[in-house]
Amino acid sequence: MTDPASATSGASAPSGADVPSADAVPAVPVVPVSTYRVQVRPDFDLDTAAGLAPYLARLGVTHFYSAPLLVATPESPHGYDVVDPTRVNPQLGGAEALDRLVAALRSADLGLVVDIVPNHLGVARPEVNPAWWAVLRDGPESPYAAWFDIDWSRGPLLIPVLGDDSLDDVVVDRDAPGGPELRYFEHRYPVAPGTDDGPPVEVHMRQHYRLVNWRRANTELTYRRFFAVSDLAGVRVEDPKVFDQTHVEILRWVRAGLVDGIRVDHPDGLRDPGAYLRRLRSEAPNAWLTAEKILEYGEAMPGDWPVAGNTGYDALREVCGLFIDPAGAKHFPARTRFFDAALDGKREAALTLLATELSRLANLAPKHPKARAAIAGIAIHLDVYRTYLPGGREHLDEAIEEAAATFPEAVTVVTPMITEPKTELAQRFQQYSGAVMAKGVEDTAYYRWTRFVALNEVGGAPDRFGVPPEEFHAAAMRRAREWPHGMTTLSTHDTKRGEDVRARMAVLSEIGPRWQAALSEWTAAAPLDDPDLAALIWQTAVGAWPIEPDRLHAYVEKAAREASTHTTWAEPNELFERAMHAVVDAMYGPLRSSLDDFVADITVPGWSNAIGQKLVQLTMPGVPDTYQGTELWDNSLVDPDNRRPVDFDVRAALLERLDDGWIPDLDASGGAKLLVTSRALRLRRDRPDLFGDYLPLVADGPQAAHVFGFDSGGAVTVVTRLPVALAESGGWSDADVLTMPDGQWRDVLTGALFDGAALRLSDLFESLPVALLVRDEEPARGAAP
16 A cells, blocks of 8 residues: 555655656547446456457447446455555456556557545455554554544544454454454454553553444444445545545556546545545546436536536436336325435434434534434435535525424524534535435335335436426436536446336336236235335336346345335344245246236337337437446346346347347347447447437327437437337327438438438338437448447
């Protein structure tokens, strides 16, 4: 690990690294045309990833987008638990393998975008995190103490690891290679120099930390965590020196021209996201920067952030919602309001999961017996992740007003400090409110309020049943004006259901009565004492079917414990979970035939939705990201299910067949989705002049509601909506036409030619329920490698 005294901006590169030359950095920002997200990890390292370059180039993407590459907890399956930010992870191949990856990408005319994690470091295993180890050993005098957000005024650092309150199993290892250690089973902790004499309990009491019962994690910790994850300790990158020390390797990549773009994970966890991003921009002036900012419905990106945009969850909501029938809402009644479910979830998060963070805030507040409750109440009623004072004050004022109804005097006392941008209370409150939103809504309410779970995604709006075309058009035109270089996506490592699962679920919105009848039949045959969880399980099964039993069992266990209604992670309810797993077992037993038949009827319409939403996302304003493997059908569920290995050989072979002239049907091969993905990506790459604008197109005829189209500046996207209702009403007629500019048009997907200005939809959708059109006089190079 680099010495923090030397790891400053502009300092010498780490030992063994080439010092970047001034001309290594591009003279102008490089904005990707598209990205392809790859989960690089120990079992899919940088050299393995380098082997994807030829395939990704043929697919049509322009930039390889990687999971975090810095040293993470050994065998980490995701890389977000970084333990040493000064080195490339040796389990991925180290700095030399990164150089080889970049060389392979460049040979294929591809660039590199990397994911970085500035908010926290992994501390589950102190012995692999040099900075954390030093802080445990040396306390506040450690040169690394400034890295972590620790409240030393409350005494020693508390480590929640013990199974109970006893220290009987703690031992002293005085012969450890690096010096004496305390050990608790497999856990290792340093001993301060000169403090190892005597029995383990006495040695333990001399340290700058205390090992405590794991159940105290949510109530008494003295360090800031990532959400409620005690194994991830918050980092103080607001300190310029800490920024320099923790970004030395990342900025080496930038200055050496190894990376074109940076995706910033969870900026809302930082003390001042805007200030951080401005600092990062000043150090990486030519990088494409995106921030994982989760926007609530109607919320806008902070306009003063120097980024290209966010990572696309708002686009995900808009695109998926386009294929949901708003009229179907009446067939999906809710027993409660989503607003109430979200409020309940946030209340539990604010007062229970995040009680330790709340205590720290209360210690900063003016003295009042209800100050703690008032602070929690304001966070509970805040309708966005956080405000960026003085920006977003209107959201905070509304939350203050709501909380004042319960704690009027206390809210009056804390309001002056909580609304003043420069106070520590205001700054820490904003870190707390984001965690309350994430844990209370996305990780709790989304698993409880299950009317129609295709809507329950990060950045989603579960109580808004679908996105009408007019709303989508307005949002797309706004994106084209304001954030044309922000990312769009349909699936990420954090989505709760994969894009094709949601696409099939969207079909349920068209067949509400039939779905409710099937659900009633199944829940009667396999009952569960929680109708909301039962609805979630059956919707998920229908969306992902066929799915391996072990994957579905793992999913429902996670979903039930996240909902924390009948069972929790801390206190699993064995009796309830046995009944829950019995429901899944019934799907593979007596209910298998009924489930198979139901899914068979909605599979093809689901595929139609899937390629429709894929084509819209790949051609709408923004930089489209494709999550690994989703160029074929993908029935992934929430992590870790969506991080399963991808068979790239199968995809490469199918792509070769497409390039040999194969026009696939809408079938189980997934060839139709690969066709749409590759042709759209190639067209964007080869003909960027055809993209950059957004003009809604108008259809006429009795089935006009079932077509959606837009002109992106020369390339025309046309897709089918609500395919079940379309089929039931007789399909396309000769009177159903799309108004187009005069001229001859070629479908990049099939090669078919059409004459404007009124294209008959029955002709346009003869082969596939989607089309991507360019003028025939323009070479349709998107159709070739």
